[in-house]
Amino acid sequence: MKSICLVGFMGSGKTTIGKELAKQLHIDFYDTDVEIEAWRKMSIPQIFEKEGEEYFRQYEAEILRKLPTNYAIIATGGGVVERKENRNWIKESLLGVYLKPTFDIISNRLTDDKSRPLWNKQEEEKRELFIRRIPLYEDCVKISIDIKTESTVKETVNTILNSINDLK
Numbered sequence: 001m002k003s004i005c006l007v008g009f010m011g012s013g014k015t016t017i018g019k020e021l022a023k024q025l026h027i028d029f030y031d032t033d034v035e036i037e038a039w040r041k042m043s044i045p046q047i048f049e050k051e052g053e054e055y056f057r058q059y060e061a062e063i064l065r066k067l068p069t070n071y072a073i074i075a076t077g078g079g080v081v082e083r084k085e086n087r088n089w090i091k092e093s094l095l096g097v098y099l100k101p102t103f104d105i106i107s108n109r110l111t112d113d114k115s116r117p118l119w120n121k122q123e124e125e126k127r128e129l130f131i132r133r134i135p136l137y138e139d140c141v142k143i144s145i146d147i148k149t150e151s152t153v154k155e156t157v158n159t160i161l162n163s164i165n166d167l168k
């Protein structure tokens, strides 16, 4: 089984859904953000502030390649798709799954979250980023899951598992 790689915008639920998916499948869970923080011994806001986004993107690309390509769940950061090399890696070595809530669902979830430097921006800029990234996510996945306001974690996990079964 190829590792399942969750992609989607900040707040789409990659970390939350990924953990639950791994629990149900009894396989390992990795989160690229957690791996980067452990490796660099800094929080993500600290990395953005002290080193800048370009360095963060380099760490992210390196980590992604080191994670198991089989029998694991990988939650990525929302910007992993910014690099074509990462999109190609997800397409070729992993099973990409796109979690796709609307911008308004995300806004309601994250409100004034301070742990995501790119969420700490004007509304217009965040909406633009959300729209610009849609085709990048679509480019690297086999499965897209529409997330509704009322979608629970359990329901979303089940939808993903059913969609994977349908691929076979």
Ligand SMILES: Nc1ncnc2c1ncn2[C@@H]1O[C@H](COP(=O)(O)OP(=O)(O)O)[C@@H](O)[C@H]1O
Residues within 6 Å of the ligand: 008, 009, 010, 011, 012, 013, 014, 015, 016, 017, 075, 109, 110, 151, 152, 153, 156
């Ligand atoms: N149904 C849901 N599915 C996933 N996350 C949800 C849901 N409802 C609320 N959340 C919340 O949304 C926030 C963002 O989720 P997170 O897993 O961190 O997303 P991501 O890793 O994609 O940024 C968390 O606070 C999480 O608890």
Ligand SMILES: O=C(O)C1=C[C@@H](OP(=O)(O)O)[C@@H](O)[C@H](O)C1
Residues within 6 Å of the ligand: 008, 009, 010, 011, 014, 015, 033, 044, 076, 077, 078, 079, 080, 115, 116, 117, 118
């Ligand atoms: O969208 C982005 O560029 C980012 C998303 C974050 O992860 P989540 O998608 O888990 O919030 C984290 O990697 C960093 O703050 C940058």
Ligand SMILES: [Mg+2]
Residues within 6 Å of the ligand: 014, 015, 016, 031, 033, 075, 076, 077
């Ligand atoms: Mg996350």
